[in-house]
Amino acid sequence: MTTTPERLQTPEGQTRLVQHFQERFIEDHNNGWKNLWDTDNSDMWDRGKPSPALINLLEQREDIISPVTADGRRKKVLVPGCGKGYDVVMLALHGFDVVGLELSPKGVSVAEEYARNELQAPQTHNFGSAWAKKSEPGSISFIQGDFFRSDTTKGLTFDVIYDYTFLCALHPTMRAGWAARMAELLVSGGLMVCLEFPLFKDVSLPGPPWPLKGVHWNLLAEGGDGIVYPPKENRPGGTGWFERKWYIKPETSYESGRGTDMLSVWARK
Structure with a gap:
């Protein structure tokens, strides 16, 4: 039987x-997240460092994702629910120009x-074993606001979006809206990189973090509502906004993933 870290446990488990x-x-729920920031309880989800799995992808698989376009323009990345800004x-x-989006002013x-x-x-x-500096750092900016409001991003679009613990923080009824908003924010052919977590958690259990086994495929490839029980993976897609291009087992990831994390990379149709 697996357990969560002791600091996140109550007597009832x-x-x-x-x-x-x-x-x-x-x-x-938005007020609930703001309250956790305001009361200095961000330790509940804080990892203390950027994603090792994403670092390895950037440094070892430039064929999948690179910081510049074919014409030399620096790519723009969105990290929704960016937390303390590690990623x-x-x-x-x-080498990317990056925008972090966070609900809480604090x-x-x-x-x-x-x-x-x-x-x-x-x-x-911030770097992996394969790091070789190829460009100067890109720009950084932060936006405070609600991801689901179109005026929050003021008409911005992005070449890449990275999602780690943002989707799993949302109530399952909000998943379809998450997928629609991702499609709206990405340029045609743009990539969404998802570190899928938690995949070890039974889909009947409450969150956050809400269990996501099979959810990304249902939402993005099949165009479903993301509420899957039991989870169904790798069925023929085609009706969603996205096509899955790569599905990778990371060499290393956060310990909280318990060895089950997967990196999925999706192209906006």
């Missing part, structure tokens, strides 16, 4: 994060401070 949201209406900074250090303030400090003296956790 439920995580503090699940308990924080279980009595809230879905319409009040935002790491992506910029690898979260944005924390991310901005982290970015300022990190760009002056980047820590080694």
